[in-house]
Amino acid sequence: GQNIDQPTEMTATEGAIVQINCTYQTSGFNGLFWYQQHAGEAPTFLSYNVLDGLEEKGRFSSFLSRSKGYSYLLLKELQMKDSASYLCAVSGYYGGATNKLIFGTGTLLAVQP
Amino acid sequence: DGGITQSPKYLFRKEGQNVTLSCEQNLNHDAMYWYRQDPGQGLRLIYYSQIVNDFQKGDIAEGYSVSREKKESFPLTVTSAQKNPTAFYLCASRRQGVNSRDTGELFFGEGSRLTVL
Numbered sequence: 001g002q003n004i005d006q007p008t009e010m011t012a013t014e015g016a017i018v019q020i021n022c023t024y025q026t027s028g029f030n031g032l033f034w035y036q037q038h039a040g041e042a043p044t045f046l047s048y049n050v051l052d053g054l055e056e057k058g059r060f061s062s063f064l065s066r067s068k069g070y071s072y073l074l075l076k077e078l079q080m081k082d083s084a085s086y087l088c089a090v091s092g093y094y095g096g097a098t099n100k101l102i103f104g105t106g107t108l109l110a111v112q113p
Numbered sequence: 114d115g116g117i118t119q120s121p122k123y124l125f126r127k128e129g130q131n132v133t134l135s136c137e138q139n140l141n142h143d144a145m146y147w148y149r150q151d152p153g154q155g156l157r158l159i160y161y162s163q164i165v166n167d168f169q170k171g172d173i174a175e176g177y178s179v180s181r182e183k184k185e186s187f188p189l190t191v192t193s194a195q196k197n198p199t200a201f202y203l204c205a206s207r208r209q210g211v212n213s214r215d216t217g218e219l220f221f222g223e224g225s226r227l228t229v230l
Contacts, residue, residue: 041224042221087156101161102158103148
């Protein structure tokens with residue numbers, strides 16, 4: 001099967017650091033994505049991990065452990081505009097079909113002053 | 114500019130009517146996807162296609178149909194068999210061959226919001 005779990009909601013303070021976790025189960029893992037989505041808009045790409053370790057891109061970092069089926073997105077120096085949903089998505093081989101890309105339900109992050 | 118275009122942005126449909134949502138990309142991407150998003154929910158996969166003239170069912174394909182006659186186009190038809198079609202529909206594409214492990218970033222269109230009256 002292919003299950004992706006992430007917290008439903010999180011709250012953090014402007015200027016702080018927040019970590020959003022994602023755990024997954026998939027057949028034939030082929031990459032993990034993080035996307036940001038503001039209400040009513042399409043998701044925008046944040047990061048992609050296919051090998052274990054940390055990928056850093058400005059204020060955003062994403063970590064992957066394939067053996068644990070675990071990833072996190074780290075947001076530093078939080079700004080009010082970071083208030084959005086953060087979606088974890090996993091690409092994998094499923095039932096003979098290649099590269100099926102499945103999203104988690106998303107984590108709604110509220111950044112407070 | 115290269116990108117992925119969905120139309121219409123807003124659509125109203127009467128019960129019992131079929132409706133087709135358009136998705137066109139000029140990114141030369143092999144793979145295309147259709148997702149549905151309900152309020153406060155994540156994205157659920159309806160159908161996807163990795164190559165022209167081939168497509169696979171996602172997790173919620175019932176009541177939907179697709180075609181992939183051209184690389185650039187992947188239209189989604191919401192049929193009258195779909196019992197609860199009111200939702201936000203997102204089309205996406207990425208550079209992906211059938212046997213390639215180079216997955217590439219997933220590019221989204223702006224979405225189509227369908228409301229059944």
